[in-house]
Amino acid sequence: MAAAPENVQIRVHSRRGVNTIHPVSVESPHPAAAASPAANYREVKHFKKWFPWLIPTFVVANVVMFIISMYVNNCPKNSISCVAGFLGRFSFQPFKENPLLGPSSSALGKMGALDVAKVVDKHQGWRLITCMWLHGGVFHLLANMLSLLVIGIRLEQEFGFVRIGLLYLISGLGGSLLSALFIQSNISVGASGALFGLLGAMLSELITNWTIYANKLAAFTTLVVIVAINLAVGILPHVDNFAHIGGFVSGFLLGFVFLIRPQFGWVNQRYAPISPAGYSSAASPAGYSSTSRAANPKFMAYQRILWLLSLILLVVGFTVGLVLLLRGVDLNDHCSWCHYLSCVPTSKWSCNTQPISCQAEQTGSQYTLTCSNSSKSRSYSLLNPTATQIQGLCAQLCR
Structure with a gap:
């Protein structure tokens, strides 16, 4: 697994960052179909592999946006000293200002970083989306893009670009929304809210498609440990763990909606080879008639319940969150301990978030x-x- 994704906070003078076992595609003909030339075999499309192109496109888009950010930053013109001055306009801000090898906070603000004051007072709600495509520096960009390639390509191969693209974008919005409700004195950038959404979706996909996994407990334990480690990294200073949590919860719920799979019994029934007479040529197991096989449901009851509950929670959560944000509500005023979810102070570092x-x-x-x-x-x-x-x-x- 790649390094933990991080959403990085860049402080500014303001008024106010798994391996699972997926089912194998059923692509070979049924034995009965091979034995009978007249049998009509239909390809199982519910488990086919997709060609991954959207996730690599997202990676390219993030890299391009970072290059543009560095061009806008123009360190030699706007700073007294620069790192890697031989890069000219694309040189980095001094380490003391930005240790991630990247642009200044003012340049990121111009490019669309999440600034709650501008979202609320100047009605720039688009910053909730644009901040997902910006990064604080080379190290931040590399960590997130490696994670996106490792996690995203596998999911796109399994579920296609439409579902994974929507999951990525909506999860990123969820991460930005929760971050804006708790962190209002600093700007925030990074794709890790969306990345944690993909991790959350992997967990809910495992739960909702539980019956088709061979090593259920091993897959579940591995994924939970990886998620826990990634979230634990978020308690370090300068890392926006609220974006991680918001993205993870959004992705977890979206996984129940977008990544639901039909049951194997229904798939086998639907795609069983058909004889010329119109009846399934597959032999029924002992003790089961063709009538009992026809009764296989496409989705189990628990899958349908999880789908409905998740959809309701998503609609309600995003609606309430947006209303609170646009009203300028700071959730820290209503939760005195919630700031520990993003940073836990120790003798080694401080969690001071004053601008x-x-x-x-x-x-x-x-x-x-x-x-x-x-x-x-x-x-x-x-x-x-x-x-x-x-x-x-x-x-x-x-x-």
């Missing part, structure tokens, strides 16, 4: 910046600096 800001004093070409959070102070010799340069120096000073 970064600095006071600037100018004396000729000398600028003295004082961090409002830590009272750190430093003087810089600058000639007509831009606001972006001052903001970058502030970010370096306060970290």
Whole structure:
């Protein structure tokens, strides 16, 4: 399994990141069909393999968006110093400002990062979607894209591009929505909400198609452990675990809706070889008549119940979440302990989420910046600096 996906928080001066056992496609003719030349065999399409093209397209789109972000960032023009300056306009922000080898927070904001103040006050709801296609740096991009290839291609092969594409996008929206309701003082970017949606869908697919798995307990245990490890990584600072949780829950529910499979009994009955007389040429097991075989349901009762309940929860959850967000509700005010789901403070790190800001004093070409959070102070010799340069120096000073 690839490295755990992470949604990275980039702090800015603001007003306010498995192996399962899938059924094998039934592609060879039934023995009775091979024995009888007159038998009519029909291909089982419910378990065919799809050619995966959408997930690789998503990967390319994310890489392209990162390149565009670096072009917009233009470090040599907007920063005092840059990493890998030989890249020119595509060089990276200083490590102290962005240790992931990427653009500045202001550049990500211009590209569509999730900024709750702009979503609520300026009605820029599209940021809930665009933030899924942005990444904080090279390391962030590589981790998420490797995970997407490992998880997504297998799912697209099994279920097709339509269902997996919708699952990816809706899960990403769910992750952005929960993140916006809890983290309102920083911007957030990354595809890991959608990635956790794919993990959640794998778990619900295992549950809803339980009867067709051979090693049920092993597959379930493996997947649960992988999900738990990925979510545990989210309690580290600068990682948006609310996006992980929101994406996972959305994907888990969507898996019951999109990834339901018909029962093998129904498939065998439907695609059994047909004799010229119009009757199934497959021999019925001892003690079972053709009438009892015809009674095989396409979906079990528990599959139908899970489908309906999940659909209701999804509609209600997204509706309530969007209403609360557009009203400017901060769920931290109603849940005093929920912030621990995204970051647990220890002696090694702090979970301070206050936005970064600095006071600037100018004396000729000398600028003295004082961090409002830590009272750190430093003087810089600058000639007509831009606001972006001052903001970058502030970010370096306060970290």
